[in-house]
Amino acid sequence: MSGLRVRHRRTVALDAVDLDLGVGVHGLLGPNGAGKTSLIRMLATVARPDAGRVEILGEDVGEPARRGAVRARLGYLPQEFGHYPGFTVREFVAYVAWLKEMPVAGTAAAVERAVERVGLGDRIDAKLRTLSGGMVRRVGIAQAVVNDPDVLLLDEPTAGLDPEQRVELRALLRELGSTSTVIVSTHLVEDVAAACTEVTLLDEGRVAYRGTPESLGALGEAPGVGDSVIERGYTAALRAHRTGLEATR
Numbered sequence: 144m145s146g147l148r149v150r151h152r153r154t155v156a157l158d159a160v161d162l163d164l165g166v167g168v169h170g171l172l173g174p175n176g177a178g179k180t181s182l183i184r185m186l187a188t189v190a191r192p193d194a195g196r197v198e199i200l201g202e203d204v205g206e207p208a209r210r211g212a213v214r215a216r217l218g219y220l221p222q223e224f225g226h227y228p229g230f231t232v233r234e235f236v237a238y239v240a241w242l243k244e245m246p247v248a249g250t251a252a253a254v255e256r257a258v259e260r261v262g263l264g265d266r267i268d269a270k271l272r273t274l275s276g277g278m279v280r281r282v283g284i285a286q287a288v289v290n291d292p293d294v295l296l297l298d299e300p301t302a303g304l305d306p307e308q309r310v311e312l313r314a315l316l317r318e319l320g321s322t323s324t325v326i327v328s329t330h331l332v333e334d335v336a337a338a339c340t341e342v343t344l345l346d347e348g349r350v351a352y353r354g355t356p357e358s359l360g361a362l363g364e365a366p367g368v369g370d371s372v373i374e375r376g377y378t379a380a381l382r383a384h385r386t387g388l389e390a391t392r
């Protein structure tokens with residue numbers, strides 16, 4: 144992304160954002176309203192920036208003719224994930240595979256594998272309306288990974304998951320991030336510490352900090368606000384960014 148600017152009416156959600164993300168697991172952190180969802184929606188090609196350029200897998204997604212090819216290689220779990228309650232897990236994930244124009248021959252096996260990966264193998268023929276909120280969230284993750292995406296975008300995937308499932312999801316993220324670019328927005332700094340190779344902290348539409356979970360944790364070694372080093376690192380990085388902005392105003 145370069146010079147990315149996104150506005151929602153009078154609100155500037157992203158302002159002159161330059162980011163270059165490669166293979167690995169990238170944690171996207173930031174306070175409510177920082178611009179995380181806006182950024183993920185630009186990358187998912189569901190919304191267009193007001194200015195700037197987004198290139199994914201070598202393709203300029205500002206070019207309508209290039210978008211289809213990129214979308215087939217993306218996985219996306221939106222923050223608000225729409226689904227059909229009357230579909231079974233298998234039907235729903237297969238439906239998304241069809242939308243992604245996956246080759247029909249491999250779809251049935253890919254669906255089963257994706258559902259297994261999120262720990263729902265025993266509920267594959269259950270209707271979505273009979274699942275708990277956390278299970279539906281896991282179906283959302285299954286539909287995002289069904290095509291073994293090269294770029295995986297997950298907007299708060301751990302919201303609503305129980306601790307055991309969170310641990311399993313982090314392991315899945317690490318596995319996927321060894322070969323793909325995985326971008327995960329979260330409010331849980333523990334997720335970042337456990338699963339991410341890089342961290343980007345957004346604040347009021349700007350990149351406030353970039354580094355590794357270790358470097359963010361190192362900022363939290365000094366006394367500050369937060370119950371863990373990574374939480375203290377988060378607040379310290381945010382404070383340093385805001386102080387720097389004040390100084391330039």
Ligand SMILES: Nc1ncnc2c1ncn2[C@@H]1O[C@H](COP(=O)(O)OP(=O)(O)OP(=O)(O)O)[C@@H](O)[C@H]1O
Binds near residue numbers: 154182
């Ligand atoms: N559809 C919209 N109409 C008007 N303003 C919007 C809209 N969507 C987002 N915004 C504004 O854009 C800014 C960025 O919002 P965004 O949802 O990207 O933040 P976020 O970091 O994902 O927040 P959260 O952590 O609360 O999910 C906020 O100020 C928000 O109020």
